Amino acid sequence: MTYDEIVSVLGPVDSELAASLVATGASLEDLREAWNWLHNDDALMGEGRPLPGSRVGALIDLLETEDDEPGPAPAL
Secondary structure: OOHHHHHHHHOOOOHHHHHHHHHOOOOHHHHHHHHHHHHHHHHHHHOOOOOOOHHHHHHHHHHHHHHHOOOOOOOO
16 A cells, blocks of 8 residues: 555645554555545444454554544634
């Protein structure tokens, strides 16, 4: 998986997250599946899709951690 492929799915990401995602050995399809599980888990479960495998799960963990980080404070 390349940085450009990651950006095609997630949009702009920092190089540290990109390197972590690449280090999992996951494919671009795995990244797409992880993104779908993060944003559509109820729909996917409703379709009877099996829970994500270990590689997709590792990507989900990395992406959830990124989403949990605080952003800049809102301007008052």
